[in-house]
Amino acid sequence: MRNAERYPFLSSDTALGEASFRPYLPFTLVYQQNSITASGLLDTGASVNVMPYSVGVELGYEWERQTAALSLTGNLAQYEARVVLVQAIVGQFELVQLVFAWTQATNVPLILGQVNFFMEFDVCFYRSQLQFEIVPKQAAPD
Structure with missing residues (x-):
C-alpha cells in the first residue's frame, strides 16, 4: 500500500464560516538555485x-526569456501566460516536475490543476472532515 499524506482544508475568510474552507496544499517549488x-x-x-x-x-x-506562450481561459483569459517547468517537493514524497502556466496576473492563487498536478498525484477529498489526502501516482507495472 502506498503511503498517503493527509492535510487540512484551510479557511480563506473566517466571516464565511465553514463555506470558506479550501484544499490548500503546502509544498516547496525549486528552480535552479532558488x-x-x-x-x-x-x-x-x-x-x-x-x-x-x-x-x-x-x-x-x-x-x-520564456518563449512558450499559452492562452488561459475564464477569469485569467485577459492575461498573458508562459509555460515554465518547476521541480516540486510535496510532503515526504520524491521530487516531481510540474508544468505551470506562469501568468502576469497577480491577484490569483497558485493553482494545482489537471495538467499536470492531478496527473502526478491521486487526491481524495474528505470535505465533511475538512481534510484531503494525496499520494503519488503508481508506477506502471513492468
Missing part, C-alpha cells in the same frame, strides 16, 4: 497549473 515554500489550491476544475507572476519572479524566472 526554492520557495508555497501553498497551492487544489482545483479539479482547472485545466492547468497556474503560477502567479510574483511567484515566478521570486523563483528567478525572467518573463522575456
